[in-house]
Amino acid sequence: MSNKGVFLIARNNGHIDYVKQAVFLAKRIKRHLGVPVSVATDSVDYLVDTFGTDDFDKIISLEFTNDTNLRYFFDGSLSKKTASFKNSNRAGVYDLTPYDETIIMDTDYVVSNDLLKNCFESGSDFMIYKESDDIAKVRNEKEFKTISDTSVDFYWATVIYFRKTEANSIFFNLVKHIEQEWNHYRRVYQITSGLFRNDFAFSIAIHIMNGFQPGTFAQQLPGSMMYTVDRDILWNLNNDEMTFLVEKKNYLGEYTALKTSGQTIHVMNKQSLNRMIDQEFANE
Amino acid sequence: MSRGIVVLAQNVYNQDRLLPKLGLEQEFKNISVDIWYKELPHTIGQHIWHDQTVYIVTKPLIPMEEFALDKVKLLVPNVKIHSDTNPLIVHHRGYKNDIVLSNNLIYRVTEDDTTNYYDLIQEYIGVHVDIWYEELRHVKGQHVWINDTVYKLKRNISKDTPFKSTFGTKLVDTDIKLYKDENTSLLFENPLPGDLVLSNNALFTVGKSITHNYVDQACALAMSVHNTNPTEKISIVTDDVVPVDYVSLFDNIIPIPFGDAASASDWKIENRWKLYYASPYDETIVMDTDMLVLQNIETWWSFLSNYELFFTNKVMNYRGDIANTDYYRQTFIDSNLPNLFSGLHYFKQCEFAKEFYTWLELVIVNWEDFYNQHLESNSRPTQVSIDVCAAIVAKILDCESSITNNISKIPSFTHMKPYCQDWQEVQSSWQDKVGVYISKDGSIKIGNYIQTGILHYTENNFIKNSPTIERYRNLTNV
Secondary structure (H helix, E strand, O other), X not given: OOOEEEEEEEOOOOOOOHHHHHHHHHHHHHHHOOOOEEEEEOOHHHHHHHHOOOOOOEEEEOOOOOOOOEEEEEOOOOOEEEEEOOOOOHHHHHHHXXXXXXXXXXXXXXXOOOHHHHHHHOOOXXXXXXXXXXXXXXXXXXXXXXXXXXXXXXXEEXXXXXXXXXXXXXXXXXXXXXXXXHHHXXXXXXXXXXXXXXXXXXXXXXXXXXXXXXXXXOEEOOOOEEEEOOOOEEEEXXXXXXXXXXXXXXXXXXXXXXXXXXXXXXXXXXXXXXXXHHHHHHHO | OOEEEEXXXXXXEOOOOOOOOOEEEEOOOOOOEEEOOOOOOEOOOOXXXXXXXXXXXXXXXXXXXXXXXXXXXXXXXXXXXXXXXXXXXXXXXXXXXXXXXXXXXXXXXXXXXOOXXXXXXXXXXXXXXXXXXXXXXXXXXXXXXXXOEEEEEOOOEOOOOOOOHHHEEEOOOOOEEEXXXXXXXXXXXXXXXXXXXXXXXXEEEEOOOEEEOXXXXXXXXXXXXXXXXXOOOEEEEOOOXXXXXHHHHOOEEEOOOOOOOOOOOOOOOOOHHXXXXXXOOOEEEEEOOOEEEOOOXXXXXXXXXXXXXXXXXXXXXXXXXXXXXXXXXXXXXXXXXXXXEEEEEEEEOOHHHHHHHHHHHHHHHOHHHHHHHHOOHHHOOOOOOHHHHHHXXXXXXXXXXXXXXOOOOOOOOEEOOHHXXXXXXXXXXHHHOOOEEEOOOOOEEEXXXXXXXXXXXXXXXXXXXXXXXXXXXXHHOO
């Protein structure tokens, strides 16, 4: 019988505490999905000293690097920080994971239901979200439909399920290659920004695995990827209920309150997520 | 049961005079010169062109009077007409240092253009025509050109004899314009397509240059069919000449039945209904010329055999998604027409298909009446469209469900009209937005997508801009 679990990567950048998010998410995964969680981090000492090891099945040490992949991290419409975006190593998960069946997950993916358990029961070898929904429902979602105006379909690297198969081994090696040759691939796929994004690299690799045509290499994960962008604010978190302040369309700095219950959501405003985590940890 | 693909191909020809691209430097700036017309009045001070000369009017010129040299003053002699809004007046060929009138302004020619803009088709082969020179001796039986006419001399004419029309018989009644001669001091005309010209002592008809070469497109289509469907038959319906190299591509070359009803039209819709009668096959797939078949379509035939008549009602964009065609099909939406695409359709020789095509003829011939009756005025097209006409017929016969399939994604085609591509920023030509790559095996990649099925490239310059023909010629040994 194959072993299965969730794999997280947590690499802090001086502004965002991804390790803390990983601990927070591991607890929720255990509660909702009931599978072990492993983490790969370049801050093992910080993790062990601050949070302990109870929440993790395995802790894998990554070499610390100072990445130059800089981007803005918004905290609502009116506040932003520039920080490094340590998003490399995603493709390395294929070799790092201790599981035969793995769900890779971003640490800002707030699991609030057991929908993803169905991955392990499916017959698919590789699943990822293509369909997605901005909970605000007032913004142009085109940027998450294709990776550029003329290019290929957009897939979210936020959550990926895979089995260890030969095809998936080729796929993850391909993602590594695309990352290494990013400046070439971003031009071939008409991406104007030089910022490396896993979403883009995985989307390109899926397109190639499909033979440069629409294809079936990647299956849709259960449900749809719900997300809020970093111009929204996570205002309250109470177990599986979340309250967001969602940016109003065409009204900079004004928000509409929106509440979700039992809905797994990708919270891109990492700073507001960390504030909620701090509150939750303080109450434990 | 015989089966095959039928394509209707009618080239569009340029009927207009083609102007050489001369280097021009304006002279006599601020002077606008009008052509003198006998029927018009001309006022004092007006600059006018008459008989290769520019004059200024000194006394009023009255309509219907002959040109009067005592009412004008010569301004510039030896002025040729390079360009004018009236295509019926004589246009000349200009050479370096000539003075020319171009759209009412006077220029000096600074640079020649020796490009051969017209295809010349030789007439009266074997007839050698000399220019008449009064100072030369001419002999009986000689063909001579003078005053836009060619005569065959009935007797010998001694030198220094002024020409008389009784010296010979006219070879042909129409004007023959002087186009080229080794004596470059003569006045040469820039003719119109269809004119008869004398060029270096031989007679030619000025060919109409092809504006849109739909026959070449049909040949590319045939090559693509043979590349992916080696045993498939394809026939072309055309009154144009199929290039000799490409004749073998076609199972049949069929003249357009019942005469050409689209001779004056650019879109060539008017003959489409005739394909039912022209097809030599029991089962026919009709395709537009601007299509390429990029995969084997054997399974499509199996699917289509379930129908008597079939139209695709959904098309794809280059990414393989079902295309949103609303931008181009507002009249279909507003008038609740079935969303038929006749660029790819199928029929069996049967009573139902015959009835459909009989109606299609009626609708195409009387399209304005049918449009007024069936289409909402706010989005009613102003020109005949085969898709709209077919949809009107389907509505009249109430047969949409029996000639389309809402579930199946095949047969269909990739429609490359720019607004079908789900782009945020749309350009007028899809070729300006995404790259096209054609491999040696004939597979075509648009943007990042390898194309399958049928590619409807829609833009006539696609074949010219891409190495499609060259690739297919290598693949099909044509």
